Amino acid sequence: PNDQKKESIGDAITVFHDPENFNVKHPLMHHWTLWFTKPPSGKDINWNDLLKEVVTFSSVEEFWGIYNNITPTSELGLKADYHLFKKGVRPEWEDQQNKHGGKWSYSFRDKRAVSIDDLWLHAQLAAIGETLENDDDNEVMGVVVNVRKGLYRIGLWTRTVGRSIEGRSAAKGKEVLENIGRRFKEVLRLKDPEVVEFSGHTDSARSSAKAKPKYTV
Amino acid sequence: ETNKPVEPPQQTAAMKSLHSARFIQDPSKICYPLSIVSPSPALNANAPSDRKFKYNKEFLLQFQAVFKEKPSLDWDARVRETVGDAGESARPQSAR
Numbered sequence: 001p002n003d004q005k006k007e008s009i010g011d012a013i014t015v016f017h018d019p020e021n022f023n024v025k026h027p028l029m030h031h032w033t034l035w036f037t038k039p040p041s042g043k044d045i046n047w048n049d050l051l052k053e054v055v056t057f058s059s060v061e062e063f064w065g066i067y068n069n070i071t072p073t074s075e076l077g078l079k080a081d082y083h084l085f086k087k088g089v090r091p092e093w094e095d096q097q098n099k100h101g102g103k104w105s106y107s108f109r110d111k112r113a114v115s116i117d118d119l120w121l122h123a124q125l126a127a128i129g130e131t132l133e134n135d136d137d138n139e140v141m142g143v144v145v146n147v148r149k150g151l152y153r154i155g156l157w158t159r160t161v162g163r164s165i166e167g168r169s170a171a172k173g174k175e176v177l178e179n180i181g182r183r184f185k186e187v188l189r190l191k192d193p194e195v196v197e198f199s200g201h202t203d204s205a206r207s208s209a210k211a212k213p214k215y216t217v
Numbered sequence: 218e219t220n221k222p223v224e225p226p227q228q229t230a231a232m233k234s235l236h237s238a239r240f241i242q243d244p245s246k247i248c249y250p251l252s253i254v255s256p257s258p259a260l261n262a263n264a265p266s267d268r269k270f271k272y273n274k275e276f277l278l279q280f281q282a283v284f285k286e287k288p289s290l291d292w293d294a295r296v297r298e299t300v301g302d303a304g305e306s307a308r309p310q311s312a313r
Contacts, residue, residue: 015280017250019231020230023237024239025240026270027241028270029271052300053299063280065287066288069285070296071296071300128277129271129274135268
């Protein structure tokens with residue numbers, strides 16, 4: 001809005017000037033919520049008991065306070081997930097805002113060789129820094145890391161599966177998603193021959209076995 | 218807030234700053250210390266005035282060693298509740 005007060009630049013003290021006594025912080029374009037999926041133990045039976053909201057934040061400084069004070073992915077138990085989603089979106093495909101969407105994902109199958117903490121950090125930075133999509137794309141819902149037997153998987157959830165929507169042809173929709181996929185692939189530091197796959201949530205849910213990916217980059 | 222202790226522990230200076238700091242309205246106008254690389258201006262070149270908040274990874278990573286404060290006083294408890302007691306292999310954060 002235009003009626004915001006002019007910033008007096010001279011007295012802006014950032015965390016870089018004084019980490020203890022700063023008076024300005026860096027806003028994020030969105031509020032983000034970090035969720036955690038607990039590995040099921042004997043008494044937990046349903047997913048809803050396992051999926052926990054950890055914290056919601058809206059500044060770069062808060063993100064680092066959280067990141068620097070939470071268990072790294074590499075130390076989580078099997079079947080644990082972190083999900084970083086825009087506030088108000090549950091990291092489940094049944095959520096109203098996800099149910100027409102899908103995800104780009106890549107599985108790292110050599111767990112000892114991959115620096116999963118760095119990759120997950122970079123996926124989060126790309127999400128909160130808003131460098132995964134163009135301004136009008138409005139596709140990114142969140143990012144997720146899964147810790148599984150034999151693999152780590154990092155995913156990026158999108159609002160659509162590239163169908164034709166308001167003011168966007170199907171071809172344009174596909175192009176938007178593929179651009180996002182290519183940026184995501186770069187964030188994950190994957191080389192060309194490695195393939196990142198996109199699938200729609202409902203396709204994955206319906207065919208339990210191997211659904212063919214809708215797009216690849 | 219149900220789990221607020223009766224005598225709240227003191228917030229650290231950094232925690233207070235985090236809560237009281239105002240949001241920067243245009244990061245491109247901030248004078249960062251010389252050692253800090255400003256956010257890439259190209260990312261926000263065409264953004265409307267209230268949406269100049271795209272940040273490149275190189276800029277964001279500079280905060281990593283600078284801001285290590287927990288986001289809130291109840292942070293350890295919250296991590297224990299949500300993440301920390303996740304199972305034998307999930308190591309709880311060291312609480313004091």
